[in-house]
Amino acid sequence: MIRPARQGDDARPPGPTERAASAVGMGAPAAAVDLTALVADREKWVAGHEKDYASWAVLGAAYLEQARRTAEPAWYPKAEKALKRSLEIRPAEKGNFDAMTGMGTLANARGDFGTGKKWGELVRAQAPNRWTAYPVLVDAYTGLGDYKAAERSMERLLDLRPGLAAFIRASQVYRDRGWREDATMAMEHAGGAAKAPAEKAYVLFRLGELSWERGDAAEALRQYEGALRADPAQSQALGGRARALAGLGRGGEAVRDYRMALGRAQVPRLALELGELLDALGRHEEAKAPYEMLRTAAARGAADGVNEAVVLGLFEADHGDPAAAVRRLTQEWSRHKSMEVADALAWALHRTGDDTAALEYAKKSTDRGMRSAEFAFHRAMIERGLGDEAGARRHLQEALRTNPRFSPARVPQAKQALAAIGQPAAGGPENMQPAKPWVAPELPKAAKPKPSPKPGPAGS
Template structure:
């Protein structure tokens, strides 16, 4: 009993000590909490800073060389139009307005924006001649119009006015590329990378890497650009470009995922809608492909989308539907030409396969004289082939795939064209190799051309000892 009483007394003492510790801790906790509450404002404060207004977002995008959302662009244009009405000698506002018009025209494929852009940019230059912002905008306008010679002149002028204006370098690079000056484009990229980093620069680098046949580097750069993008519209633009690259490489399912994600992020990403059509057609999902193309054309009526949809209709045996699209192509190209846009490349491609090959040759010869890029070399070579001049066609087709002359793009279409020209000329070994190469690069690059390539390979049969490439063939591929 005595031991039991001792135990009870010890338990009671322990409980008293525990209650004292809990009371002390509670008082201390209340004091800390009270001090913390005393530091808070008495009224409800904002949890985060307010989001920038749409016009401010577009201004940031336009002046920093990144894609902007269409509603934001519209808000920016409205505000700057009011400002230049009130302050007609505000050179900066005129330059911003002109650049916004360029972006709006490019994103919507509405060439009527381009004359407005030129008027605004020239108004800025009239107020202040050495105005790097307006000069940069003029370079972007010239590139949008596919006038690469003018774009080169304006971009160089912008850099002369402000050597550290990094947003002029993507315009300079696009101009060099359009003129077939691929080494100069690489040098310009090197200077840009020393001057600036970030998503927009990575996207520009990706385009140069792709043109030089460095597909893995291009894909990595676009992945980095998309990961670092600050807005949904910017990320969507980089995903669309990643989709294009994946499609060219034959990764059709990957391309479709990129295109769909781009549209999810930015429903106004209309190039991604057309990309969906391209990928779905390659996968044999033609009904969905037609729907995607029609949606893209309704919202961004680019002539090349009409050409692609027309060819898809032809592959389905829907000749009348195809002719409707070809008529639309001619109409849109005429509208673009009236606004100063050069659509000779797409018109030449169209005429070579669906119209008058002689007309295509005339168009593309003039385009080659003005802007001798690899895409023009390929198109001219194919037009010459369709017009019956195989030997000259072979020269241009080889140039489009000749590494020594800049033809380093891994293009299934270019290899297909070269192979078919060689087949027509009786060069069976090279023809077989280049047609096989086209299908290796992208087994589904075209719903109409892939079956023709496969049929041609069956007719060519298995290679023989006579198919060993001669020196001329090897040198053309180096």
């Protein structure tokens, strides 16, 4: 039996605007062409319907997704203006949850995790079962270094809405715990939940990142290329492919891909990677251009409220003023106590010669369990500076075992340092070797037991 058609029935597939609106509403990546259509549609609509708070919130979310895709910080002020306009029409106390969630996502994207936490907790307080609050909270707690709270929020998100956003956050939490297999499995579940090509491309990119971090450059390259086939405009995957190619010794192709990725989106971290690759290839004059791009992009982002303290700190520590890096990262640590900030601050302190203070922060970045070759390398060099050869040897071996291609600049340094330290002497420490042959001690002989007296006759 076939039901008669009713008013409102529409068998046509969703158009670009509907696809993008659905994606940003679910916190999922959207295709570039769909996003452009959504932005144009909502801008036109709110121009004639200024009191439509829901459309203002959608427009703000679309601007945020544009910022993520393009790494262009100028989208952030536009997103903030649209979301605040939505909150002016319908304030937070009246339950404008979409705009509140958007404000939390915006704060996290800018690196202001304290503000992101406040918005996420405000939504959770008013509507504990509203799942969209929990991706904001997972990201905010992770940025603040409160990993237990991030894990609790992730578990709640999985209970409320198991799907693309939840599985991506689960993978992130498991990675931070050092649970590689669980992180990969959660991301594969995200791939199963992905529908649109842009969503599948993002999942493949993240799978490539996980493969790269565990040292499988060939598998990472395969995942990055899959992401680019699904979404050729995915600049993050292009940067990842460049990283994998550099690890595989294909430096010329890596430089090409890095330049293509930076031509699409000027991401400061990619600029730093390209500069260090060129330095490792002996092309020092060419390396100056990406380093200058890094400074320019970070300054432009700072003008729009974007926090790039970690990347700038690492850059200054290795290629600029380490003391300035320590000042910058100390201020960042006062706000965000994440493993990434601890590692960067440890390295900056090491570069200034303060290895004693550096070791305390290096322990904060490595003792929680996340397997990072970069973190292990930094701690090893700090321990070597303190004369702890055993600790340095252990962490250098860990870095090279975790990812033997983690950096074209630092892998040779790690191998040279390990060769200089050498292996421990055979036979173990001296105090574990007995000076004389072991002789059984003379133990005192046990005394013979006295015989117990015999009982007398009855009645005596």
